Amino acid sequence: MSGTDHSLAHTPQPQPAFVLVGPQMGENIGAAARAMWNFGLDRLRLVAPRDGWPNPRAVAMASGAAKVIDGARVFASTDEALNDLTYTYATTARPRDLTKTVFTPEAALADARARVAKGEQVGLLFGPERAGLANEDVVRANAIITVPVNPAFASLNLAQCVLLCAYEWGQGVFEADPIATSGKAVPASGVEITALRDHLESRLEDVGFFWPEDKRASMIENLRNLISRLDLTDADVRTLHGIVRALSKPPAGR
């Protein structure tokens, strides 16, 4: 160990382990690792990967998420992979005739966050590509995660299922305002809006826009209402002043 960790990508905070049970294609293990790391998850466990381990195809597919692949722990059985975990969720597409709590991914990862915050060791289980988890692995888990999908077409693959669960984990970690505003916008003040309105109205007055006279009041009202609805920034106001000036300039040579 060197004295200093220069990795910006280090994630010391506790997090769930993602356990791939009997994954078949190395490419899918790599894609799962990428999906995890997109949301800051790097604790990958593999139970009896079909093509052995390490797997060069997993490495190639993972590219930027190599640290997840390099840190993967391999186990011979599901029981061994879960030995140190205190609460586990089995992802399943089909309903199983087992008495178990079934979470949506959103509810499951919120539950996982609460457990992790209390110091629990949490894991999510994902089955092999074709068959999904065997019933004995589902039985071993404390709860089930099922993604609500189109009943006419429920064909999420392994990496997609990992992605949706990792994304829901990330919802609580890489917090973003649900609705924000990009750019360096400064909302226009009332005085700026009034000045713009007066500028526009005076130029329109000049060209006889408010006509006939009996429509004048309602035309002005509509125009002012339109301006208020625009939610303008101070930069917008400057732009619009320029446009009004440019449009109302007499054509060159007149």
Added chain:
Amino acid sequence: MSGTDHSLAHTPQPQPAFVLVGPQMGENIGAAARAMWNFGLDRLRLVAPRDGWPNPRAVAMASGAAKVIDGARVFASTDEALNDLTYTYATTARPRDLTKTVFTPEAALADARARVAKGEQVGLLFGPERAGLANEDVVRANAIITVPVNPAFASLNLAQCVLLCAYEWGQGVFEADPIATSGKAVPASGVEITALRDHLESRLEDVGFFWPEDKRASMIENLRNLISRLDLTDADVRTLHGIVRALSKPPAGR
């Protein structure tokens, strides 16, 4: 048109259009179609797909979601693809220095659901695989969608971005209880729990389990508390009666 629509997969309800701008690989168009159809979305629009249209690779990749590919509409420009839409969201990974509302996928698709319910024509724009949307396409949209990801590794591909947006749409359509119970569980009634407790205690009494005498009361209290915490079903209770009986039977031949 035949007289009857036999397709169970028909989705008559209004929904947003997913607009892929300048997609490059047919495989990615197919994967996007699959991701959409997993969540009941089938309105795919393509702006100037690099390899022309139709694209056999898109068809091969889409497999079960062929109807999305078959129904795809192709446009020469982003403007044409958006002509009939009243509100559009541009998906971007990078922040842009534009004054625009930035939604998370969850908030954006909730907003989209509300707009669609009011009869608006809504669309989501997705850029080409490498570069993402050009600024001019982002400017054209009413708002931005950005997935909150690990800042050290933000590498969602086209189909993954489509999947997350489609998933968030599906959250409002394929409603599932966030937390439910699978199987045909019937919770055990109080009388069943009491009978089980009495059965277990009497067998433990027989074998002198509650010993020494001064610990007896607290041992019984702990045991009863444990039984109450188990949240047993009526089937569990039958199983446990069987176990207690089996364990307390004298060994054969004694």
